[in-house]
Amino acid sequence: MKRFVDLHLCPPSQDAKTTERMANLAAEMGFRLVGLTFDTQASRVTKLTTTKLFEDQGLETVSRIDLRPRDRNELLMSLRKVRSSFDIVAVECHAKQVAPIAFRDRRVDLVFFPPGRPKLRVSELTPRRTRRPVEFNMADLLKNDSAVESNLHRVLGVIRDIQRKHLSMVVSSGATDWLLMRAPKDMAAVLSVLGLDTTQALDAVSRIPFSLAQENLEKQRPRFISDGIEVVRPRL
Amino acid sequence: MKGQSRRYLVLRITSEVAPSREKLLNEIENSLRRLFGEYGVVKASLRLIAYDAEKMIGIVRCAHLWVERFRAALALTTRIGEDRAVLFILKSAGTVAALKRTLSRSTTT
16 A cells, blocks of 8 residues: 655745644545754744644654755755754755755755746756655645646646656655645655656655655664664673 | 447536536536547536536536546646636546445544
């Protein structure tokens, strides 16, 4: 059975009712793990309360931060600050010079492109060998009713670039309220209708984001040193 | 000649206001029309078999080759009439009986 993941939920920290509704809907839609996006100012109590609402519905959670750096230096500085405090670090590439660094830096987990910048082409910005997945947010398609056509056109371009560059893709809702949430198989269906292979589309909501979250949780264990290396204590 | 193969889908609607049967049917057809045109509406041969406005759950019949496209069309739907709504498929099966069996099993567990 597939373990479905939505790595990009942005529950409003001040609105417990909306957060609770999002948690209920995520469970009903069949997600197993969700990524909860917080900003750097979010207090520990807010994080714990939000996480608890989702965990009460039987969902696993990971914390996430979205970085929106204006240039290379800002990206590197933010990464130094936040990497250890969040499970998933995603970078929104507003500027051309940010994308190649974001794709190369090992501290970055996901890269995504804002919907309002159609000139940023994935194929031009990604280095030749990268394993960093590109994230596509369904909310980018849904937020602006009048621009669905142009947004679909843009997603078609992204999918074409991803296939050409052999990159992996993650699809998330990017929902800021419950009305922007979508079921995992429905999100995969959108990608598949737009030209992605059905297996790849399903992987984009299950295998790829799940293994990404698991790898990052593994890194936070006290025994972890590096990939494949961990502290082994003799049994007392 | 053997007839067209069909799938039965449990459609869940989440909205502040429960839509009427007509509004719902209209919207799901429009969602298909927006993405695939009239050809899509005809080929998908949609039919709203049952709808419980109180629970906001319906059963939709769809041509089995069009299930994926129907899901995509639903995912891109943001409104039913004037009200914002989320539509998604809870379960799918080859017969209504199988669908009801799976639904009753999941409600009892």
